Amino acid sequence: MSTLVSLDITDGIARVCMRRPEARNALSRDLITQLRSTIEALQSRADVRVVILEGDGKSFCAGMDLKAVATDPVAMGDMLRALAETSLAIRKLPIPTIAKVQGAAIGGGCGLMVVCDFGVTHPEAKVGYPEVDLGICPAVVAPWLVKKIGAGPARAMLLLGGTMSGAEGYAKGIASHCVPLDQLESATMALATGLAKGGPLAIRETKRWLSVLDGSNDDAAIREAAEISARIIQGGEAQERLAKLWRS
Amino acid sequence: MDRLISHEVLDDGALHRITLRDDTRRNALSQAMFDDLDAALAAVTTAVARRQAASCVLLSATGRAFCSGFDLGACVADPSMMGSFLQRLSAAVRCLRSLPCPVVAAVQGPALAGGCALVTACDVVIAGPAARFAYPVHRIGLSPAISLPTLRGHTGGGARTVALEPEPLDAAAARAQGLVHEIVDDPTALDARALAVSRQLLSKGPQAMASIKRWMNAHDGSCDLAALDATLAASVATGSSDESSAMLAATWAAMQKPR
Numbered sequence: 001m002s003t004l005v006s007l008d009i010t011d012g013i014a015r016v017c018m019r020r021p022e023a024r025n026a027l028s029r030d031l032i033t034q035l036r037s038t039i040e041a042l043q044s045r046a047d048v049r050v051v052i053l054e055g056d057g058k059s060f061c062a063g064m065d066l067k068a069v070a071t072d073p074v075a076m077g078d079m080l081r082a083l084a085e086t087s088l089a090i091r092k093l094p095i096p097t098i099a100k101v102q103g104a105a106i107g108g109g110c111g112l113m114v115v116c117d118f119g120v121t122h123p124e125a126k127v128g129y130p131e132v133d134l135g136i137c138p139a140v141v142a143p144w145l146v147k148k149i150g151a152g153p154a155r156a157m158l159l160l161g162g163t164m165s166g167a168e169g170y171a172k173g174i175a176s177h178c179v180p181l182d183q184l185e186s187a188t189m190a191l192a193t194g195l196a197k198g199g200p201l202a203i204r205e206t207k208r209w210l211s212v213l214d215g216s217n218d219d220a221a222i223r224e225a226a227e228i229s230a231r232i233i234q235g236g237e238a239q240e241r242l243a244k245l246w247r248s
Numbered sequence: 249m250d251r252l253i254s255h256e257v258l259d260d261g262a263l264h265r266i267t268l269r270d271d272t273r274r275n276a277l278s279q280a281m282f283d284d285l286d287a288a289l290a291a292v293t294t295a296v297a298r299r300q301a302a303s304c305v306l307l308s309a310t311g312r313a314f315c316s317g318f319d320l321g322a323c324v325a326d327p328s329m330m331g332s333f334l335q336r337l338s339a340a341v342r343c344l345r346s347l348p349c350p351v352v353a354a355v356q357g358p359a360l361a362g363g364c365a366l367v368t369a370c371d372v373v374i375a376g377p378a379a380r381f382a383y384p385v386h387r388i389g390l391s392p393a394i395s396l397p398t399l400r401g402h403t404g405g406g407a408r409t410v411a412l413e414p415e416p417l418d419a420a421a422a423r424a425q426g427l428v429h430e431i432v433d434d435p436t437a438l439d440a441r442a443l444a445v446s447r448q449l450l451s452k453g454p455q456a457m458a459s460i461k462r463w464m465n466a467h468d469g470s471c472d473l474a475a476l477d478a479t480l481a482a483s484v485a486t487g488s489s490d491e492s493s494a495m496l497a498a499t500w501a502a503m504q505k506p507r
Contacts, residue, residue, distance in 0.1 A: 096412050117408050148405040173424070176409045194414030198386025199495050202486040203412070205391035209479050210408050213396055213469070 005034040007041075012049035012196045013189075014042055021057025026065035027108050029079050036086040042093060049196040049203075051097045052188060053090070053116060060101040060125075061109030066233075067246055073239065077230030083108050084140045084226035087115045091144070091216050094204040096195045100188040102181060106163060107131055110174070111141030114148050117207075119175035120188045125166030127174065132161040135241035137232040139225035147214045149173040253284035255291060262450050263443075264292045264305045271311025277362045278319035279329075282336045289343045296349050302454040303349040304446045307370055308439070314355045314379065315363025320388070324500045330390070330487040337362045338394055338480045344369035345398060345471045348458035350449045354442035355379040355428075356435065358416065361392065368398035368427070368470075371461065374445060375419040375428045376438040382416035388499050389492030393482035401470030402427045 008015045016038055018025040025031070042048055055061050064083065069075035090097055090112070099105070099113040101121040110127050113119040121127065129145070131138035138158055146154040149172060157172070170178035179187040195203075211217050232238055252270040257263070266288045268275040275281070296303040309315060318337075323330045344351050344366070353370035358380040367373055367381065383392040392399075392411050400407045406425040410417065422428040430445070432438045449457070465471035486492055 117412055146405075148408075150404045171424075173406060176413075191414070195386075195412065197414065198412075199389030199486070199489075199491045201489055201491045202386045202389045202391040205393055205482045205486050206386065206396075206411055209391070209393040209396050209482055210411065213400055213475065213479075214405060214408070 002030075003034070004028070004031040005038045007038050009045075009048060012047060013192045014045070014048045014051045015054060016042075016051060017054050017056055018061060019056045021055075021059075023065060024059035024062035024104055025055040025057065025109070026062045027079065027083065028065040028068055029075060029082070031065075032079060032082045032086055036082060036089055039086060039089040039093065043089070046200075049095055049198070049200065050192045051093060051095060052100055052192055053097065053112060054100040055102070057103075059103030060099065060105045061112055062104050063107030063109045066242060070242070070246060073234040076233045080140055080229045080233065081223075081226045083111070084222045087111060087140065087144060088219055088222055090115050091211065094207055095200070096198075096203065096207070098188060098192055098195075100184060101125055101127065101166070101175065102184055107136075107138065108141065111138075111144060114141065114174055115144040118177065118191060119169075120177040120179065120184060120191065121166040121169060121175040122181040122184055123165060123167040123178060124181065125169070126163050127166055127169040128161075128163035129158055130161045130163055132159065134245060135232075135238035137229045139228040140222065143218075143221055143225060145174070147216060251284050252278075252281045253288050255288040257295070259447070259450065261295065261299060262301065262303055263446055264295065264303065266292070266305065266307050268309035268315055269311065273319065274313035274316035274358075275309050275311060275363070276316050276319040277333060277337065278322060281319070282333070282340075285340055286336070289340060293343060293347065296347055302450045302452065302457065304449045305344070305347060305349065305351040306354060306442055306446045307344070307351060307366065308354040308442060309356060311357070313357040313363070314359040315366060316358060317361030317363050317385070320496065320500055320503070323496060327488070327493060330492070330496075331484050333362070334394055334480060334484050334487060337365055338476060341365055341369040341395075341398055342471070342473075342476060345465060348461065349454065350457060350461065352442055352446050352449065354438055355381075356438055358382070360416070361385045365392070365395040365398070368395055368402055372430075372445060372449070373402070373428050374430045374432060374438065374442050375422065376432055376435045377419060378435060379419045379422070379428070380416035381410070381422045381427055382413065383411050384414065384416070386412075386414075387495065389486060389489060389495040391483050391486040393479040393486075396479050397472060397475045398470045399427070401464075401468040
């Protein structure tokens with residue numbers, strides 16, 4: 001299996017990079033499996049103070065690579081379960097997490113940004129949850145969005161589908177920082193460097209209580225969401241819409 | 249000794265104005281400041297409980313900062329002080345949150361750490377252009393867990409960003425997160441606007457105000473005593489750790505160097 005996720009640790013800052021630039025880092029089964037294991041391996045690394053999640057090339061992440069498993073709805077369900085587990089692993093990290101988002105963060109890719117503590121993007125980026133346009137149910141990413149921006153705004157965003165600019169995503173609270181594209185790296189590193197100066201025990205406690213208070217520890221709800229999404233994606237409506245999309 | 253806090257009773261007993269005025273220490277929460285704050289809050293609590301008509305509290309400050317957080321020098325000199333300050337901060341936050349009348353904050357400058365926690369205890373936050381909000385306490389090994397229940401009451405999920413963010417939020421960013429409700433662009437107009445908002449609140453039905461505040465507190469968990477106890481304990485635990493002692497000493501030493 002080729003390396004689809006790289007890990008670099010320098011001065012306590014771990015950079016987890018999705019490396020499928022030719023597919024805008026769409027989440028293939030292999031990529032998401034590697035992402036999950038890379039993140040899980042960071043749980044016990046005492047030398048890591050901050051995690052930056054990023055994507056190689058022009059885009060952060062174009063979402064689930066469903067086309068690759070077009071004839072295999074069961075595989076689609078497995079990928080949704082893997083996305084759910086990956087999001088849980090990111091949320092459970094006892095250190096701050098930053099998504100560095102250039103280009104696109106769509107669907108599951110937007111979900112990865114939102115589950116991180118911080119999302120740094122640029123005004124022209126394309127972000128959002130167009131799942132319902134494809135007949136797919138964004139159940140796995142929904143809880144993280146609700147926790148970030150509140151139930152009312154999340155309801156409108158998920159039901160309306162489509163995408164929005166990075167500037168709009170920032171205004172709606174799904175990204176925490178929005179800077180010009182040429183400052184994306186420096187702004188991300190400035191944030192990471194500042195966060196890395198925090199006392200690890202103190203940060204761990206803060207993150208623990210944030211998750212207790214916002215209900216992030218409800219693993220069962222996320223796993224149930226994956227089953228809901230898996231059921232919908234295996235259904236006729238989703239399969240019909242996806243087939244039509246891929247023919248076009 | 250001059251008091252570090254003034255407590256003025258205005259509008260025939262309806263409006264309590266509490267003002268932090270220790271500019272030499274940027275309104276740091278020192279033992280003396282907490283003593284004055286405790287006294288003012290006790291007086292307000294009694295007066296509001298006795299009063300048949302509407303009440304309102306306006307929390308404000310004079311000088312360069314709204315409140316720069318704990319008196320770190322005292323924490324360095326006496327390691328037991330951090331726990332004591334956290335207990336007293338928690339008590340002040342609970343008192344402001346559970347008052348049966350609205351509490352307005354007029355934030356003219358930086359509200360940092362414990363100062364920001366005091367702001368989160370208020371119901372309506374009005375900020376001037378120089379207002380800043382931050383919890384730069386991870387750098388002294390202290391978790392701002394103590395402030396999370398009330399911060400979440402204002403910001404919801406944004407608390408994750410606000411609590412962890414190493415750089416201060418300006419008034420506009422704090423408004424985007426929901427912590428600030430109104431920005432007054434002219435710093436000289438902040439005071440008048442905060443008084444006007446307080447008087448507007450005084451025009452409402454006092455029983456309805458007490459009732460809706462109690463209901464909102466129950467709904468957003470910002471006055472959930474179990475959560476407030478647990479998050480206080482988490483902050484005390486981090487504040488009394490070896491990690492915190494070392495980081496606080498290093499930070500304090502760096503602060504003493506002439507700039």
